[in-house]
Amino acid sequence: MSTFQAPRGTYDLLPPDSATFLAVREAISAPLRDSGYGYIETPGFENVELFARGVGESTDIVSKEMYAFTTKGGDELALRPEGTASVLRATLEANLHKAGSLPVKLWYSGSYYRYERPQKGRYRHFSQVGAEAIGMEDPALDAELIILADQAYRALGLRNFRILLNSLGDKECRPVYRAALQEFLAGLDLDEDTVRRAEINPLRVLDDKRDAVQKQLAGAPALRDYLCEACKAYHEQVRELLTAAGVVFEDDEKLVRGLDYYTRTTFEFVHDGLGSQSAVGGGGRYDGLSEMIGGPALPSVGWALGVDRTVLALQAEGITLELPSSTSVFAVPLGEETRRVLFGVVTDLRKAGVAADFAFGGKGLKAAMKAANRSGAKYALIAGERDLAEGVVQLKDMVSGEQTAVALEGIVEAVRSRLA
Secondary structure (H helix, E strand, O other): OOOOOOOOOOOOOOOOHHHHHHHHHHHHHHHHHOOOOEEOOOOOEEEHHHHHHHHHOOOHHHHHHOOEEEOOOOOEEEEOOOOHHHHHHHHHHOOHHHHOOOOEEEEEEEEEEOOOOOEOOEOOEEEEEEEEEEOOOOHHHHHHHHHHHHHHHHHOOOOOEEEEEEEOOOOOOHHHHHHHHHHHHOOOOOOHHHHHHHHHOOHHHHOOOOHHHHHHHHHOOOHHHOOOHHHHHHHHHHHHHHHHOOOOOEEOOOOOOOOOOOEEEEEEEEEHHHOOOOEEEEEEEOOOHHHHOOOOOOOEEEEEEEHHHHHHHHHHOOOOOOOOOOOOEEEEEOOHHHHHHHHHHHHHHHHOOOOEEEOOOOOOHHHHHHHHHHHOOOEEEEEOHHHHHHOEEEEEEOOOOOEEEEEHHHHHHHHHHHHO
16 A cells, blocks of 8 residues: 655655744744734634735635635635635634724734646645734834844845835825726726626736736736825835835835725835745735625734745855754763663753753664764763662763763753853
8 A cells, every 4th residue: 555645745844944933933923023013823714705805816825816615504614825815714713803903013924725737836736924913004103014024134135136116006196097007907908807807806917927928918007007196105215214214115106916906005025036936025014804704994014924935045145044953961871770860860850941852762882973963963861770879870972072971960950051
């Protein structure tokens, strides 16, 4: 019988590579935790209608890529294709917007699911870290989130990424532009699906990556020419705040992003070393999303950064993260009695906050020391029956090879002092 394999388009995170993924998540979330964002975790599936209303029925995410299913009880559910709608739903359900001062600032990390055509950097199961600032319209919030993402990427050592920035207008000026764009699109030679998309949300057609469509869009009306004065002023404030913070960005009037809920500020982080899958993260303002899913008016802004693609970006720049060893001390017992004693020492070390591991399986000295080397431990604790009779343990520096006899009762303090 053949063994099972991971479903097509998915992957397993395994050591030692998984340590890099954890380090990326930590680097992205660290600036958020230092800026007043609290952690939130939502279910891996939600009601289909949440995403149909929030993300938008005209999007590829909902119309083609969402994993939707009917439960045994008849509920229509979907695996979450993105995080914002779920976080906003949870905020409304728990009345977080009524619990204290606004904005409600939240960050999250988890797996998301889309039925994609699998390729490098585009998977059916992928990992993101996201952040949302809910309940306030303030260009400083938009700028803060972009700055925090920029800070996270630079902390990882990334340099060859670009920030694309645009404004999509609001409910006052967007309808005027929408009508002008629909009139323009009506004169083009578009396939049936694209015509349908143009009727629901014509801005989505601008995001079409096909050359045949892009060539026809050459003379399309530009959104910047239709922005109302309020949107122009708001966008200029975002730009000024980013510039003052030393964050370099590029204005991109065609930047739409793949979700229907964005208003005003929209942005994307792209890395030119990743080929066609160059977007490593992005987001924007979504002032009307709360009302779309049945809540009160809660102007909000947020982003999601792809952990998978950030790891690929690190590889493209040849960056290897300095990861701390998961083990500081590795115990090597030689004999049954020393096995019992050293296992107790390892337990005491762990209680004292020292990362320690043990040579399981009764390995001989040679095999046990190989295991100690593989663990990355700085020190090995080695003891035989004679050492035990003398009340000592041999403490070996795995780098220099220097070995010292240390009294058994003082081993925990001896190890902690050396590691300090």
